[in-house]
Amino acid sequence: MISLRDVRFGYPRSRFSLRIPELSIPVAARAAAIGPSGSGKTTLLNLVSGIERPQVGEVETAGVRVDRLSVPARRSFRITTIGFVFQDFLLLDYLDVLGNILYPYRLHSDLKLDRAARDRAHELASNLGIAAMLERPPNELSQGERQRVAIARALVTAPKLVLADEPTGNLDPATKQQALDLLFDQCAALSMTLLMVTHDHGLLDRFDHVVDLSTFDAGTT
Amino acid sequence: MRDSLYLAWQYLRHNRAKTLLLVLSLAVFIGLPLVMRAMSEVMQESLMARAESTPLLLGKKGSSLDLVIEALYFQPKGVEPLSEADVTEIDATGLARGIPLRTGLMAHGFPLVGTSLDYFPFRHLALADGRSLTMMGECVLGADVAASLGLGPGDALLTSPSTLFDLAGVYPLKLHIVGTLRPTYGPDDRAVFVDIRTAWVAEGLGHGHQDLSQAGPDVVLARKDGGVTANAKLVQYNEITQDNLDNFHFHGEPSTYPVSAVIAVPDNPKAGTLLRGRFVDDPTRQLLRPAGVVEGLNQQIFRFERILQIVVWTVGLATAVMFVLVMVLSWRLRAEELRTMTRLGCSRWKAGQIMGAEVVLMIGASVALAALLGFLMAQYGETALQNLILRGS
Amino acid sequence: MTPASRSIALTVALVLLAVATGCSKKDQKEQRTPESTPDTHDALLVYTVNYPLAYFAQRLAPAGVEVVFPAPPDIDPAFWKPAADEIGAYQRADLILLNGAGYAGWTRYATLPRSRIVVTAEGCREAFIDVEDTSKHQHGPGGEHAHGGTAFTTWLDFRVAACQAARTRDALKKRLPAAAGEIEKRYEALENDLLDLDTRLRDVAKTWKGQPLLASHPVYQYMADAYGLQIASLHLEPDQPLDSDALKQLDAVLAEHPAKLMLWEDAPLQSTADEIRKRGVAPLIFAPTSQPPATGDFLRAMQQNVTRLECATGAQECL
Numbered sequence: 001m002i003s004l005r006d007v008r009f010g011y012p013r014s015r016f017s018l019r020i021p022e023l024s025i026p027v028a029a030r031a032a033a034i035g036p037s038g039s040g041k042t043t044l045l046n047l048v049s050g051i052e053r054p055q056v057g058e059v060e061t062a063g064v065r066v067d068r069l070s071v072p073a074r075r076s077f078r079i080t081t082i083g084f085v086f087q088d089f090l091l092l093d094y095l096d097v098l099g100n101i102l103y104p105y106r107l108h109s110d111l112k113l114d115r116a117a118r119d120r121a122h123e124l125a126s127n128l129g130i131a132a133m134l135e136r137p138p139n140e141l142s143q144g145e146r147q148r149v150a151i152a153r154a155l156v157t158a159p160k161l162v163l164a165d166e167p168t169g170n171l172d173p174a175t176k177q178q179a180l181d182l183l184f185d186q187c188a189a190l191s192m193t194l195l196m197v198t199h200d201h202g203l204l205d206r207f208d209h210v211v212d213l214s215t216f217d218a219g220t221t
Numbered sequence: 222m223r224d225s226l227y228l229a230w231q232y233l234r235h236n237r238a239k240t241l242l243l244v245l246s247l248a249v250f251i252g253l254p255l256v257m258r259a260m261s262e263v264m265q266e267s268l269m270a271r272a273e274s275t276p277l278l279l280g281k282k283g284s285s286l287d288l289v290i291e292a293l294y295f296q297p298k299g300v301e302p303l304s305e306a307d308v309t310e311i312d313a314t315g316l317a318r319g320i321p322l323r324t325g326l327m328a329h330g331f332p333l334v335g336t337s338l339d340y341f342p343f344r345h346l347a348l349a350d351g352r353s354l355t356m357m358g359e360c361v362l363g364a365d366v367a368a369s370l371g372l373g374p375g376d377a378l379l380t381s382p383s384t385l386f387d388l389a390g391v392y393p394l395k396l397h398i399v400g401t402l403r404p405t406y407g408p409d410d411r412a413v414f415v416d417i418r419t420a421w422v423a424e425g426l427g428h429g430h431q432d433l434s435q436a437g438p439d440v441v442l443a444r445k446d447g448g449v450t451a452n453a454k455l456v457q458y459n460e461i462t463q464d465n466l467d468n469f470h471f472h473g474e475p476s477t478y479p480v481s482a483v484i485a486v487p488d489n490p491k492a493g494t495l496l497r498g499r500f501v502d503d504p505t506r507q508l509l510r511p512a513g514v515v516e517g518l519n520q521q522i523f524r525f526e527r528i529l530q531i532v533v534w535t536v537g538l539a540t541a542v543m544f545v546l547v548m549v550l551s552w553r554l555r556a557e558e559l560r561t562m563t564r565l566g567c568s569r570w571k572a573g574q575i576m577g578a579e580v581v582l583m584i585g586a587s588v589a590l591a592a593l594l595g596f597l598m599a600q601y602g603e604t605a606l607q608n609l610i611l612r613g614s
Numbered sequence: 615m616t617p618a619s620r621s622i623a624l625t626v627a628l629v630l631l632a633v634a635t636g637c638s639k640k641d642q643k644e645q646r647t648p649e650s651t652p653d654t655h656d657a658l659l660v661y662t663v664n665y666p667l668a669y670f671a672q673r674l675a676p677a678g679v680e681v682v683f684p685a686p687p688d689i690d691p692a693f694w695k696p697a698a699d700e701i702g703a704y705q706r707a708d709l710i711l712l713n714g715a716g717y718a719g720w721t722r723y724a725t726l727p728r729s730r731i732v733v734t735a736e737g738c739r740e741a742f743i744d745v746e747d748t749s750k751h752q753h754g755p756g757g758e759h760a761h762g763g764t765a766f767t768t769w770l771d772f773r774v775a776a777c778q779a780a781r782t783r784d785a786l787k788k789r790l791p792a793a794a795g796e797i798e799k800r801y802e803a804l805e806n807d808l809l810d811l812d813t814r815l816r817d818v819a820k821t822w823k824g825q826p827l828l829a830s831h832p833v834y835q836y837m838a839d840a841y842g843l844q845i846a847s848l849h850l851e852p853d854q855p856l857d858s859d860a861l862k863q864l865d866a867v868l869a870e871h872p873a874k875l876m877l878w879e880d881a882p883l884q885s886t887a888d889e890i891r892k893r894g895v896a897p898l899i900f901a902p903t904s905q906p907p908a909t910g911d912f913l914r915a916m917q918q919n920v921t922r923l924e925c926a927t928g929a930q931e932c933l
Contacts, residue, residue, distance in 0.1 A: 004330075012388060051563075057598065072568065075566045075568055076566065077566075078564075078565070079565060081564025082566075084465070084564060084565060090557065090558075092488045094231050094232045094234070094235030094236070094397035095228075095231055099231065103565075104226075104565055104566070105224070106228055106575075107224075107562055107565055107571060108564060108566050108567060108568075108571065135531065161445040214374075
């Protein structure tokens with residue numbers, strides 16, 4: 001699913017740089033990315049999703065060389081192929097839960113908000129236990145419920161890859177486990193590959209693959 | 222586009238207070254200059270139409286504007302009156318016919334206008350219900366008066382007393398409503414029309430009382446040399462009916478009875494010019510063209526409007542700048558939302574479209590609100606403006 | 615329809631409604647009401663307050679003019695009180711001929727279109743004659759005043775009648791300028807007829823040389839004043855017998871005013887005629903003709919009046 005080769009990346013006007021000689025994550029894997037702060041975990045997600053392009057090297061995601069795509073092509077690829085779960089959930093208070101779940105469909109013309117999409121949203125909400133909250137605004141939900149909405153939003157477009165950037169960082173231990181269970185179950189049910197950034201080493205035994213970015217040449221010079 | 226509008230609408234709806242404030246501000250910015258212009262044009266046209274339909278106006282020398290306002294719009298301005306003899310004089314010239322107007326009295330808050338029957342065809346007033354005046358003591362209501370008071374033919378209304386606490390003052394006269402007029406969307410709709418002699422009775426120049434030759438000793442103080450002196454027990458009539466008509470009479474010489482103004486309707490333009498020539502050097506009277514006076518008023522209004530427009534545009538510009546500032550600040554506060562959109566795969570163009578849709582919706586709502594304001598002005602503004610400006614002048 | 619779509623549709627509808635209503639208000643304002651003028655009719659419509667004026671108008675008006683004198687035949691038109699619809703009929707006339715001198719008291723309180731009124735006797739005399747027996751009275755601070763009292767049978771002074779006819783002529787010419795010539799010719803003929811009557815009455819006055827006359831009713835003031843006739847008036851009705859009060863009044867007047875002739879508006883009862891003959895007074899009909907006569911017309915009636923007076927006074931030899 002994910003393959004990086006001889007990748008070098010640096011932000012313009014920044015001293016940060018990242019070198020990944022080789023990285024491979026198979027399809028349907030549950031992968032975790034760990035490393036100290038500033039090691040490039042989020043940068044890895046950005047490279048895989050096409051948000052950033054490496055100066056050197058190859059990045060292949062879901063069989064597509066994203067490093068070769070134009071900016072519009074990368075956006076299109078991203079929204080149709082990848083689902084995101086953010087640490088702070090980044091839900092919109094002016095949309096209700098259903099509106100938040102279907103949000104990606106509003107952002108790109110390659111996604112059609114049709115009956116099938118709405119059915120998928122309702123099914124996900126049901127599977128995640130938030131079906132009764134679809135007309136409520138996110139600010140009325142608990143942290144755990146908001147996390148589930150964020151997960152539903154990531155999965156509603158039926159992506160091949162889910163990228164999660166510390167999705168359980170703000171949750172209490174019990175809710176954290178619950179959220180992970182849900183994420184793993186849904187990804188498994190829909191045959192999605194999961195790459196999750198986490199600081200919590202206690203969760204690593206639940207993943208098939210662990211990518212330790214401290215082993216790569218990364219940081220600020 | 223539909224998705225952009227949907228997201229924009231949801232955002233605006235969620236932030237109601239801010240949205241409403243911005244929409245109102247924009248509506249005022251968009252609508253106010255247009256409404257002002259429209260109001261000014263409507264009022265000028267309306268004032269001018271009324272004035273142009275009145276060829277010549279005779280009054281006592283003094284403020285020509287006050288004379289025009291009192292005679293054309295029935296707003297009491299305390300103009301010094303002419304007399305009935307002046308009406309006869311106009312008729313006698315053979316150049317024009319005179320239509321007398323007696324104003325200054327009120328009935329239930331509406332101006333009481335004493336005039337002659339010629340006034341009605343002159344102003345193209347047609348009956349909606351009932352019949353025209355046929356005798357003293359009757360009245361015909363303008364459309365707004367009838368609607369406002371809920372009165373019609375067969376009902377009655379009282380004139381307002383000219384003095385409340387003066388025991389020797391004039392008491393209300395009960396008028397019999399015989400007709401109501403169709404709306405003309407002008408000052409005639411808000412007037413109560415009576416025969417000018419009825420107006421004279423209402424202001425105390427004429428009265429009716431029981432027949433003194435039949436009166437008993439409790440009423441009669443003395444009979445001497447064919448004359449009768451009565452006391453305060455004498456029954457004075459407060460309405461004119463078929464039965465007591467003969468008991469109504471006037472004191473003094475009728476030619477001296479007051480007339481607030483005379484509308485002179487010349488037979489032809491040349492007659493009008495000749496008639497004006499006769500009053501050019503008149504020391505106590507003025508014969509003027511109401512259109513000329515209103516033109517002067519309109520020029521004042523136009524000057525005032527120009528100044529107001531500058532002020533409004535300046536304020537409007539400030540409003541627009543404030544609007545832009547609020548939008549920019551709002552987008553900056555939503556920077557994280559924009560980043561999320563981009564991360565999810567939204568193009569900058571699409572993100573701009575979503576933000577832009579908010580502006581489009583707010584401007585659309587402002588335009589609609591401005592249109593509603595314009596509609597209300599079109600419905601009610603003309604009369605309200607006339608009352609506001611004429612009462613205040 | 616989603617809530618968002620509903621809201622957008624409502625807003626658009628509101629804007630369209632605002633525009634449409636703004637237009638329709640303007641349309642309403644442009645639909646002016648029809649002018650409230652006299653009834654549109656082909657003939658010029660002339661209304662009068664008494665028969666003499668109707669006669670003058672009929673004599674002077676060309677074809678196509680309708681002259682109406684609507685007072686009921688059994689009522690003295692001077693005291694007739696028309697109802698509202700009858701006043702309304704006057705209002706619809708093109709020309710309203712009033713007598714003047716307070717004739718037809720109802721015109722004091724009726725609302726008539728000023729521009730279509732002609733007061734025919736106005737300016738035909740220096741002053742109208744006051745009726746003396748009116749009650750003066752006083753109440754409140756206003757001072758003494760009387761309720762009017764002016765003699766109004768002005769046409770019995772035939773020069774005034776000619777003047778009234780002239781006013782009628784002027785009014786008709788103004789409204790029918792195309793027929794001015796014809797109207798003028800007709801006036802000349804009428805004027806001749808009236809002035810002939812005037813001349814004959816002057817001859818009667820010369821013959822009678824100021825001898826007293828009685829009148830059953832005070833309606834001959836202008837005739838007396840114009841032709842120098844000494845007429846004392848009573849208040850007697852031709853169709854009512856003389857009671858004792860009336861006889862006393864008659865005797866009292868005769869004592870001061872020993873008349874040999876008594877003018878009556880209409881033929882008195884035989885008993886009345888007998889009573890006054892007993893007193894050496896001969897009854898003489900001189901009908902004011904404020905209503906149309908049973909036969910003939912105004913001129914014929916006046917000619918007969920004058921002939922009777924001529925015969926009675928000896929101004930003319932009569933059989």
